[in-house]
Amino acid sequence: MNRKLRVLVAKLGLDAHDRGAKVVARAYRDAGFEVIYTGIYQRPEAVAEAAIQEDVDVVAISSLAGAHLTLIPQLIHLLKDQGADDMLVLAGGVIPEEDISALLAEGVAGVFGPGSDLDEIIRFTREHAAAK
Amino acid sequence: MSHQERKERFAGVSDREVKRAYTPDDVAGLEYARDLGDPGEYPYTRGVHPTMYRGKLWTMRQFAGFGTAEETNARFKYLLAQGQTGLSTAFDMPTLLGYDSDHAYANGEVGKLGVAIDSLRDFEILFDGIPLDQVSTSMTINPPASIMLCMYLAVADQQGVGWDKVSGTIQNDILKDYIAQKTYIYPPEPSLRLITDIISFTAKHVPKWNTISISGYHIREAGATAAQELAFTLADGMQYVQAAIAAGMDVDEFAPRLSFFFDVHNDFFEEIAKFRAARRIWARVMREKFGAKNPRSWMLRTHAQTAGVSLTAQQRENNIIRVAMQALAAVLGGTQSLHTNSYDEALALPTEDAVRIALRTQQVIAEETGVASVVDPLAGSYYVEHLTNRLEEEALAYFDRIEAQGGVVKAIEKNFFQREIADSAYRFQRRMMNGDYRVVGVNAYADGAEAKKEAQILRIDPAVQRRQIERTQQVRATRDQAKAASALAELRRASQTSENLMPYILACVKAYCTEGEICNVWRDLWGEYREESVY
Numbered sequence: 001m002n003r004k005l006r007v008l009v010a011k012l013g014l015d016a017h018d019r020g021a022k023v024v025a026r027a028y029r030d031a032g033f034e035v036i037y038t039g040i041y042q043r044p045e046a047v048a049e050a051a052i053q054e055d056v057d058v059v060a061i062s063s064l065a066g067a068h069l070t071l072i073p074q075l076i077h078l079l080k081d082q083g084a085d086d087m088l089v090l091a092g093g094v095i096p097e098e099d100i101s102a103l104l105a106e107g108v109a110g111v112f113g114p115g116s117d118l119d120e121i122i123r124f125t126r127e128h129a130a131a132k
Numbered sequence: 133m134s135h136q137e138r139k140e141r142f143a144g145v146s147d148r149e150v151k152r153a154y155t156p157d158d159v160a161g162l163e164y165a166r167d168l169g170d171p172g173e174y175p176y177t178r179g180v181h182p183t184m185y186r187g188k189l190w191t192m193r194q195f196a197g198f199g200t201a202e203e204t205n206a207r208f209k210y211l212l213a214q215g216q217t218g219l220s221t222a223f224d225m226p227t228l229l230g231y232d233s234d235h236a237y238a239n240g241e242v243g244k245l246g247v248a249i250d251s252l253r254d255f256e257i258l259f260d261g262i263p264l265d266q267v268s269t270s271m272t273i274n275p276p277a278s279i280m281l282c283m284y285l286a287v288a289d290q291q292g293v294g295w296d297k298v299s300g301t302i303q304n305d306i307l308k309d310y311i312a313q314k315t316y317i318y319p320p321e322p323s324l325r326l327i328t329d330i331i332s333f334t335a336k337h338v339p340k341w342n343t344i345s346i347s348g349y350h351i352r353e354a355g356a357t358a359a360q361e362l363a364f365t366l367a368d369g370m371q372y373v374q375a376a377i378a379a380g381m382d383v384d385e386f387a388p389r390l391s392f393f394f395d396v397h398n399d400f401f402e403e404i405a406k407f408r409a410a411r412r413i414w415a416r417v418m419r420e421k422f423g424a425k426n427p428r429s430w431m432l433r434t435h436a437q438t439a440g441v442s443l444t445a446q447q448r449e450n451n452i453i454r455v456a457m458q459a460l461a462a463v464l465g466g467t468q469s470l471h472t473n474s475y476d477e478a479l480a481l482p483t484e485d486a487v488r489i490a491l492r493t494q495q496v497i498a499e500e501t502g503v504a505s506v507v508d509p510l511a512g513s514y515y516v517e518h519l520t521n522r523l524e525e526e527a528l529a530y531f532d533r534i535e536a537q538g539g540v541v542k543a544i545e546k547n548f549f550q551r552e553i554a555d556s557a558y559r560f561q562r563r564m565m566n567g568d569y570r571v572v573g574v575n576a577y578a579d580g581a582e583a584k585k586e587a588q589i590l591r592i593d594p595a596v597q598r599r600q601i602e603r604t605q606q607v608r609a610t611r612d613q614a615k616a617a618s619a620l621a622e623l624r625r626a627s628q629t630s631e632n633l634m635p636y637i638l639a640c641v642k643a644y645c646t647e648g649e650i651c652n653v654w655r656d657l658w659g660e661y662r663e664e665s666v667y
Contacts, residue, residue, distance in 0.1 A: 014225035014241050016314035019354050019441075022554050022667035023561050039665035040314055043237075065225055066480075066592065070240025094445075096480055096589055114445040114478050115574045118565055 005129050007058040010038045010047045012075065015065035020093055024060060027118040028125075033058075044071055048078035051087060057129045063093040073106045080107075088129045092116065144399035145569070146357035147559065148522070154514035162517055167412070171507040175415035177408050177520065178508040179466040180431040185504035189217075191469035192494045193270060193435065197222030197246035198481050199596045200603075201257035204247040208262060210484060214491055218469060219262070219300075220270040222246035223280075228315045230276050230651030233600040242597035245481070246272075250604040250646045255283040256290065265293040269300035270345070270435070270469075275317040277304035278330050279647050282638040285338065301342035301391055301435070304330060307368040307540055310663070311549040313350035317651060320541050322658040326633065327372065328379040331386045333634035342391040344372060345435065351549075352395035353441045355557025358406050359523055361395060363530030364549055366413055370531075371540040373422055383422050387429035396462040397439040398454065404510060405519035407434065407465030413524055436462040437471040443478040447573030451475035456493050463497055464510060470494055480589035547666045554667050604646060611644040619643040624653050 009025040011018060018040050025037045036054050038047055051059050059079070061072055072091055079087055091103055092112040100111045109128050112121055142150045151158075162168075169175055172182030181187060194216055196207045208219055223246040226238035232250045233242045242248045249255065259269075264287060271280050281302050288298050306323040309316040316323070331343045348356075348365035356364065369390065376386050394410065396403050414432035418424040438458040443451045452475045459472050472490040474482030482490070498504050510516045537543040544550075563569040570576040623636040640650050 014229055014231070014237060016225070018314060018665070019557050022665075023355075023558050025667045026554070026558050027561075037665055037667055039663065065241060066244035067240035094479065096591075115571075118561060 004032060004034045005058060005126070006034045006036070006054065006056040007060055007125070008036045008038065008047070008051050008054060008056040009060045009062065010042060010050075010075075011040045011062055012042055012044060012047060012071040013065065013067045014041065015063060015067065016040050017064040017093075018062070020064070021062035024062065024092065024118070024121060027122060028060075031122045033125075044075040044078055047075055048082060048084070051079065052082055052084050056087060057132070058088045058090065058125055060090045060092065060125075063091060063095060066094075068093070068095050069099055069102060072103060072108060076107045086132050088125065088132055090121075090125065092121070143568075144402055145397050145560070146359065146399060146402060147563065148357075148359075148402070154518050156514065158514050158518040159521070162521070168511060168517075174419070174427065174430060176411040176431055178511055180411065180433055180468075182507075184466060184507040185463070185498070186507070189498050189504060190463065190467055190494075191218045191268070192216050192491060192498075193218040193220045193469045193471055194487060194491055195220040195222050195270075195272065195437070195471050196487070197224075198590070199243040199592055200248055200600050201254045203243075203596075205258050205260055205262075207484070207487075208258075211487070211491065212262070212267070214488060215495065216491060218268045218270065220471060221258075221272065223271075223273050224248045225315075227276070227647065228273055230317050230647060230655070232646050232648030233597065233604055235648060239597075242600050243592050248596070248600045249280070249283070250600070250648065251607045251644050252283050252286055252641050253603060253607045253644065255280075255287050259284075259287050263293070264288045264291055265297040270302075271300065272303045274303055274306050274309050274313070274315055275323065275326070276647055276651060277302040278326055278634060278637050279641065279650050281330065281334075281338075281341070282634065282641040285638065286641050295338045296340070298338060299340035299342075301345050302330070303347060303393070304344045305347045305368065305372075305393075307371060307544070308347045308350055308365070310544045310661070311351055311364060311368075312354040312356070312553060313347075314663075316661045316663075318654060318658045319661045320544070322654065323661075324372075324375050328376050328381075329632045329634055331372075331376050331389075332379065332381055333632055335381070335386050335389065341389065343386065343389045345391050345393045346372065347393040349393050349395045349437055351553065352397065353439070354553050355560065356553045357556050358397065358399065358402050359526035360530070360552055360556060362406050362410055362413075362523055363527035363534075365392065365394070366410065366417070366527060367531060367534050367540050369414065370417060370421070373418075377422070383418070383424045384426040384429050387418060387422075387424055388426060388431075391468075392432055392434040394434055394436050394467075395439050396436045396458045396465070396467075398442050398458065400457060400461050401510075401516055401519055402523075403458070403461040404465045405516055405523050407436075407462070407467065408508075408516075408520045409523040409527065410434070411466070412520070413527055433468045435469045435471070436465070436467040438462070438473045440473055440477060443473060443475070444571060444573050445478040446578065448475050448478065450573050451478070452489060452493070455490060456497070459493055460497055460501070460503065463503055464508075466508060476589060480591070483588060483590045547664065550663075550666050558667075607644050608646065616640075616643040616645050616649075620645055620649060620653060623650065624657070627654060627657055
């Protein structure tokens with residue numbers, strides 16, 4: 001691999017729970033990724049724009065407030081509309097089991113629920129970003 | 133003979149090393165009258181009341197709110213029918229952040245994490261059939277706290293209940309929002325002004341209302357250790373006392389109505405010691421630093437909630453046991469009220485069945501275990517007294533570091549708390565990953581099949597958002613427009629003076645101005661706070 005993988009860790013909408021997003025951002029950083037963290041209260045439009053401007057390989061979205069089925073598909077459509085459909089999109093947080101298939105159908109590559117292993121998130125990201 | 137132990141180092145959630153056993157040497161210098169005192173006596177280490185739960189059990193107060201006001205009103209009535217003794221309202225994210233349900237930013241979030249409130253109409257439904265002179269109500273909301281309190285007072289007026297009869301709490305703690313909870317709207321200066329306006333108004337007109345709930349809960353849940361939770365929360369408390377004194381109030385006029393809210397986590401003895409240390413520190417600070425004369429100003433009264441962050445999505449029934457032990461620690465720590473989490477909350481909002489078990493957990497502790505028959509039974513334990521001293525020392529050391537940075541607001545601007553908390557959160561996650569901290573069902577005794585078991589969870593019907601938007605738009609269309617416009621104009625005018633804003637907010641609420649309209653007056657005048665994120 002010639003360059004470091006670039007990952008955008010994002011919080012969408014009005015969901016202020018940022019503990020998980022920060023822990024994951026730091027785990028990516030410690031694992032040698034280049035990390036951009038959007039901070040909380042981001043609109044899908046702003047996250048798509050940041051992802052494209054920063055030319056990231058991975059967009060990792062943290063959701064704990066129940067709006068995942070509304071906001072994550074919006075973001076994916078925005079990325080596709082702007083020709084950025086090669087980015088690996090991941091989701092994590094409090095996402096009920098029965099919503100996972102809907103997110104995967106929308107184009108999310110992996111969903112990581114509470115108690116996920118950080119090393120497993122890193123391994124999954126490396127493997128799937130390389131395949132893109 | 134060898135004394136082989138299971139591991140090299142023993143440490144709990146906060147990663148403080150624990151010795152094999154504690155002896156009188158570990159509490160050398162402890163003086164009963166000076167450092168503990170009898171229950172109900174300064175410095176209240178043993179509890180704020182001489183009889184504690186022999187006189188009156190703690191208030192069993194389950195946090196509830198979802199969907200529209202109708203759904204939450206039904207959950208409130210269910211909880212009261214099950215023997216709950218106080219109400220506690222959870223609002224949805226748009227309400228917490230001052231957006232009406234039809235704002236573009238609210239899409240997908242209406243009624244999800246709590247009840248959607250836009251106007252007085254919603255509050256009339258929320259408390260329909262609940263006499264406000266017979267329950268106390270807590271409301272977890274911060275920047276719009278003044279608006280929710282005014283809605284509550286307006287409902288009391290409609291019910292013919294005098295303001296001297298209503299009791300409850302608004303969270304109203306903006307400092308911990310900048311530090312951890314992040315439901316801020318405005319910058320610190322105008323936010324503190326709203327808080328001092330509420331404190332001074334309620335001291336005169338709503339004497340049984342707790343004006344602020346100085347909260348460690350969110351600080352802890354964001355990743356802080358027990359000592360950080362204790363230190364940052366009490367530092368916030370001192371900042372509010374300073375702000376109210378600076379606004380011209382006498383300390384004994386408002387301090388008796390300050391209340392606290394702590395997390396209660398897994399490390400049983402550390403949590404008990406934390407409550408005891410909190411009372412001792414606060415009593416000394418109020419008496420010695422702020423010169424309070426009224427003993428009620430010295431007493432730290434607190435709500436407690438079991439640690440949401442300790443719940444696991446895996447083997448979720450295990451959460452019932454975690455919650456029971458955390459709740460027992462809160463009771464042994466001498467809390468005044470308690471929320472017990474439901475076992476399914478790592479997955480979604482709790483179902484009615486899960487909430488009932490959580491409430492029954494408190495009732496079992498109260499009725500069956502015998503712990504409510506005796507006050508502060510762990511006093512004199514070498515370990516608990518040592519831990520109480522240690523937590524106090526660690527908190528005092530943090531006070532010095534905060535002071536050296538110019539106080540709480542300056543330390544927030546420098547990201548001091550945010551960095552400390554993020555570091556602790558990451559350290560804890562790493563300890564879990566390397567097995568140093570073991571969580572049953574997650575990194576110990578895990579069982580893949582169990583994790584995938586279908587869970588019965590509470591889901592919010594997408595129709596909730598549509599129904600709520602319809603109601604709010606109808607309220608806006610049918611109210612007395614001239615009255616609403618003039619109330620908002622008056623609020624805008626007064627907000628640019630130093631007048632107390634509460635009467636103006638109440639006039640807006642009674643004219644059916646929406647929460648979003650009121651918050652926008654201030655957004656326009658004061659701007660919005662933005663943080664630099666550190667991780």
